[in-house]
Every structure is written in structure tokens, then in C-alpha cells.
Amino acid sequence: MKQYQAKKEERRAYLFLVLPAVLLYFAVMAFPMVFSIWMSVSDYSGGQIFGGSTPINFIGFNNYARMWKDQYFWISLKNNLYIVLISVFGQIPLGFVLAYALHRNQVRNKGFFQTVIYLPCVISSVIVGILWQTIFSPYGPFTELMRHFKPGWENSLLSNPRTAIIPVLLVMLWYYTGTYFIIFLANLQKINPEVIEAAKIDGASEWQSLRYVILPALSGVIVTSSILAISGSLKSFGLIFAMTGGNPARRTSVLALYMYDTAFRGAPNYPMANAVSTFMVVFSFLLIIITKLAEKRFGGREE
């Protein structure tokens, strides 16, 4: 009897502790996710969902097909891939080099460098976007700076559809490198310094100890950083929204912005916007799985 009572109390406590979080999570995340997938294969066009005057029909993959044929979808996807590339081959290596430099170099004021390099990351993306838009604009300081080297230089960086994505990518390098720098720094400090010293005593050069001791020890962190970069790239919205608004001629759009434009600008097309967001979820899962597989295939030097 007593045991039964205890079991009952245990169950009640479990319910009370878990329920608020579970309810909120299912209402705000799980249900909308299912709702979104459902909407992406329907022709819902606003208005009441249940008992509305116009019935909602299941139209299969029509919305996906429309998205697939839209050139702006491909422009956005391409820009997202550029962002993944600048993260994986720009931010992550640069973040690592900076962390390694700070870790190996016995500079004074380590804390100062650390604080300043991470500082851009805590600024709101909207502020970063507006700031850099001004810097790169024809009336901004960048033009003035360039004219010191090349008198009469005309700044069309942000207005030329071919080049407008370049300043955006440069800003991303400036904005996000600090995150990877901090991650690498924390993990470099976890490597036992004796291992590196031992390698040096055995005659390993700086480069060799980096190649054979430090990088293998960090392979897991590199994979995690790449996953972070992939999902982070699909998240990018605020910076581009504030810096270019996706323009000129929607050439700097990304998937998140393309989805936003489909849903909230001009005539709203909610089903197609949900097709875009569902595609984004599937796409990021795929990229993450590929990254994981690549780690298994080429990495595997973790301790």
C-alpha cells in the first residue's frame, strides 16, 4: 500500500514538473511544424481554417513545383550556399587561426583580445546590417577609403546585382568569426598542454604538432562548428533584411527572406511559404547528415 502511494506521488510529481514545458513546446513548436507541412500541400489562402466559407483542398506538391520553377528560389538557395561556404572556409578557419594564435602566443592582455574579437557577435543583426550598409554605400567611408588608392573610383558594390552579395559575405565574416573563435579557444584550452610539449620535445615543429596533435584532437569541434554554420546560414535573415533587403533585384535574397517575401510581401501566399520553410528543414537535415557522414569517413581521429 505504501509503495503504491509512493508510486502515485511519483507519477503526479512527474506530471506537474513536465507538463508546462511539454504543453508549451507542443503548442509553439511541434504543432506549428506539423501545421506548416500540412499547409504546404494545401491551397489555404487566408481566412478561417476550420469552418471557413472556402473549403481547403489538398493539392499535393503543386506549391513545391511552383517554388522549384521560381528563379528567385534558386537565387536564394545559391546565396545560402555561398553563406555556408564563407562559414566553412572563412569563419571557421579564421576563427581557428585566431584562437590558436591567442592560445600559443603568450601575449599580455589575452582577455582584451578575446573580448574585442567576440564583441561583434553580441550586436543585434539589424544594427550590424544598417551600419555596414552605410559603410559600403556610395556615400560611405569605404568609397572614401578606396579613393585614396584609386582616385575617382565609383562605388557600385551594393547597387550592382552581380557584386552585391560580396559585401554581405564580408560582413558575415566580420560578424560571425568571433563565435567560432570562442568555441575553438575554449576547446584548445581543454587539450592537455603536456601533450603538445611532449610532441615538441620529440622534435615536432609548430606546424607538425598542429597537424598531428591539435587538429585531430579538435576534429569533433570542427564538425560541430560546421553543423552550426549550416543551420546558422539558413537562419540568416536580420542582417540581410537590414543591409540590402534582398536587393538589388532580389539578387541578395536568402531562403529565409524568400519565404518571408512569399508570405508577407505583396499578395500573401502562405502555402508556398510553408513549402519553402519545409524545404529548408529537409535541406538542413540533409546537409547535417552529409557532414556527419563526412566525419565518419574522413575524420575518426577523435580520442
Added chain:
Amino acid sequence: MKMIPQTITNPEKKSQPKTNLMKNETSLFSRLFFGIILSLFTVLSILPLIWLALSSFKTTQEFQFNRLGLPINWFFKNYSLAWKIAGMGKLIFNSVFYTSISTIAVVFLSLAAAFAFAKIKSKATPFLYGSFVIGILLTIQSIMVPLFLMANTLNLLDTRLGVLIPYVGFGLPIGVYLCTEYVKSIHDSIVESARIDGAGYFKIFGAIIIPMAKPVVSTLAILNVLAVWNEFMLINILVSTDEMKSLPVGIMKFSSALSSDYGKQFAALVIGLLPLLSFYLVFRNKITEGVSAGAIKG
């Protein structure tokens, strides 16, 4: 990896003087090389912000011909004008409100669920905990349209509650994950002996788990503050009246309305980044610790 046992068996090899000698010998060139990279990027990180701060003290007319130099006449009025036109007081209040309430709720709800997941046996745990962990991978945009339509149906657009509910929901997956992993590391015997002494689960939660969870609470709180304070995409569609706007939304509106009035715009940007910048400078060590811990585990 054959070097490892050597160090363990020959501990005298890592004696202090020798270590320093080795470092100085090998790294004279690399020291210079790394030093230059480090300084260069540090300067690049801060320079645009210094430029912004200086420019915010110029009048728009002065900015037209003096874009790079120090202000000739320090024009402080940009700040009071920007503050008044953008309604900065209200915006900052709203941002503080959304951030603090959602952070408190996320921490408390996550820790409660984590305690149950980690210390009370139940058949429901694998499914429930698993769904939270999957939720870490979901991004705001993947459910933004449904959330907008739901808020619209429930008349929650343009209300504080309509902003807070999704913000708390979004914080939960990483929160439940970090807290559960942490509470698991607390020894079962601590909870069991308290049970034998007759303490109920809520008492244990309040008197043992919460005090012991301080490290994970600070990590989670920091991650949530940074995420909510800077969130723009969702609140931008959930809120349209100035009364409810957060700082990023208000600044975006201000800047698109006054795009060529540089002086005020720069002042508004500086006001906009100061609150979180001060938060960062005060808690910088905690923040960098929290960010790297959260990133790796998440």
C-alpha cells in the same frame, strides 16, 4: 599519439625553465606571424564601431564632407533627438521586458522538466525528451507562418503575451537539453536520501536541484538573453504598433524612415547597441563560457 605515455612516465620533462626555452626558440617567427593576424583582426573588429561612435557626434551636414575624421564640432544633440523620435525609452523597456520574463520562464520550466526527466523514472521520458532534443534543430522561420496565423486566430497579434509565448517555447529545447544533461550528473543518492528523509519531489526541486544547478542556469540564461534580445524575424511580424516593439524592430523602422539623416541614425544605432554591449562587458567571461558550452552541446 605515442608521445602521451612518455610524458606520463617522465614527468620531469615538463619542468618550467625548459618549457619556456622551448617556446621561445620555436615560436619567434610564428609569434610574429600570429601576433600580426591577431592584431589585425582585433583592429578590424572594433574599427567600424569606433567609426560609428565618432560619426554619431557629427551633424548630417558635417558627415557629408567629413566621413572619416574626428568630429569638428561635437554635436551631442543627435542623441536626444534620436531618443525622442524613435521612442527609445519605450523600446528599451519592451526589450528588457521580453528578455527578462522569457528568460526566467525558460530557466524555470526547463529545470523542472529536466528534474523529472533525469531523476523520476517514467516510460514517457524517451519520447518527450527526444522531442525536445529534435526541437533544437528547428529554426524560427520553419514555423513562422503558422505562428503568425495562430496568433492571428487567437487575437494575440500585437500583444505582449503573443510575443512571450513563442519566445519561451523557442528557448525550451536547448534549455531542457542542457538542464537534463546537468541534472543527470547530480548523484542519484542525493535525491534518494532526501526521499528517505521524507521530502516530497517539489521540496527536493526547490531545496536541492535549483541551488545545485547554478552553473547551468547561468549558461542557459545568457544564451537566452542574447537570443531574445537580438531576435528580429518573428517579432517583426507579430507586432506592428510602436507600443509593443522591441529595440531591433524600432531601430529598423527608425532607420528606414530617416535613411539619409545620418547623424540621428548613427546615434540611434549607438543607443541600440549600448545595452547589450554593457551586459557583455560586465559578464564577458560568463558569456564566452556559456556560448561555447551551449554551442558544443547543442
